Amino acid sequence: MQVGIWRVSRDDTSPLRFLLLEVLKKLMLAIRFFTTKRVVNEAAALTYSTLLAIVPILAVVFAIARGFGYNKYIEMWFRDAFQSQPQAADIIIGFVNSYLVHTKSGVFLGIGLVFMLYTVLMLINNVEMTFNEIWQVKKQRSIFRTFTDYLAMLLLFPILIVVTSGLSIFMATVVDHLPDVTLLDPVKRFLIDLLPYGLMSAMFIGLYVFMPNTHVKVRNVIVPGILAGVAMQWLQLFYINSQIWVSSYNAIYGSFAALPLFMLWVQISWIICLFGAELCYTNQNLEYYDYNTNTADISHRYRILLCAMIMSCICKRFDKGGKPYNAFELREETNIPIRIVNDLLYKLIEAHLVIGISSDEKGEQTRYMPAMNIEKLSLGVMIDSLEAQGKWKIDLAIGKHYGKLWGKAMEMRRKYLHESRAILLKDL
Known part of the structure; x- marks a missing residue:
């Protein structure tokens, strides 16, 4: 029910x-x-x-x-x-x-x-x-x-x-x-x-x-x-x-x-x-609203996909010189529930991928535009920026665990991000 x-x-x-x-x-x-x-x-x-x-x-x-x-x-x-x-x-x-x-x-x-x-x-x-x-x-x-x-x-x-x-x-x-x-x-x-x-x-x-x-x-x-x-x-x-x-x-x-x-x-x-x-x-x-949608329940992979959809819409609108989207317009464009749209936009702002523009008037809808040159704003840049959020430091002796396979794994990740940088968000 x-x-x-x-x-x-x-x-x-x-x-x-x-x-x-x-x-x-x-x-x-x-x-x-x-x-x-x-x-x-x-x-x-x-x-x-x-x-x-x-x-x-x-x-x-x-x-x-x-x-x-x-x-x-x-x-x-x-x-x-x-x-x-x-x-x-x-x-x-x-x-x-x-x-x-x-x-x-x-x-x-x-x-x-x-x-x-x-x-x-x-x-x-x-x-x-x-x-x-x-x-x-x-x-x-x-x-x-x-x-x-x-x-x-x-x-x-x-x-x-x-x-x-x-x-x-x-x-x-x-x-x-x-x-x-x-x-x-x-x-x-x-x-x-x-x-x-x-x-x-x-x-x-x-x-x-x-x-x-x-x-x-x-x-x-x-x-x-x-x-x-x-x-x-x-x-x-x-x-x-x-x-x-x-x-x-x-x-x-x-x-x-x-x-x-x-x-x-x-x-x-x-x-x-x-x-x-x-x-x-x-x-x-x-x-x-969709009753079963909750940002905390979304997997990391699916969250990246939804962020890419939102970023793609924002970059395309900016590339065409149109009026920036607000959250409700992004919801209509992507069919992502508004609660998740708001949460993801907040994460994108924290990652310095998007900036919100609004007047100081109460009730004015915040509109969103890219925070950097869209010719450099690629899928790889977005993934790297989102995954770099938070503190990357923990006081553990993890250096001794590194080996050849660790180096190979890190190289594969660098190659993945490098190839992803060739895909611009405005072209998605």
């Missing part, structure tokens, strides 16, 4: 069944990538970064809220968001208030300010790196775009929280002042209950679109964003409704129980977030 469903075309079955198969394939791919790439470990690393950055981030949020006169409301919003972790909420708010008091007195204007910026930027950078790994993006943001994007996020995120919390309070007030009509009561309750799901889903959708350093189509993140938002709200309800378990945990660990419970809640939250990112990736790239 795992192989068969990937060969079912739209014409082979009914539209409804084909849609269900598409959903199943996306889910299977997301689970496979989630487990093979050890995303749970990434969630644990992000949990550590979150613990370091949460107080500085909330200090900025509370400071901006006080500037707008929303300090009481933002605290209510925060306690409501952490209603499953009331002890952790009390501790964090205490830290934030102390942080703001000391900042006003000038204690943290030096090293403390640097540490605050470092922890926040480290968290954002770790999140970006994790999302880029999920999206198979090798290129990070430039220094300029990192500075501008991160600064915009630091400024907009607190304002967005303040505005959304104010909107929640406004809608709740409007609903409370509506006339008491029996038929409208279920509608009012439904709107109040639906609002947290909508805000949480919108937050995930924005995160999935903005964070990866590649073009993410909004239509492909709506459903994963909603699912992640709903899962987060269910996580909150689970923690709230499991007070018996929490009480027994408190009996064992006492006041220290707030920290491990909060860390567990943060890690599960990141797991939900990252699995939603995997769903976004598979949702956008399903048509380019």
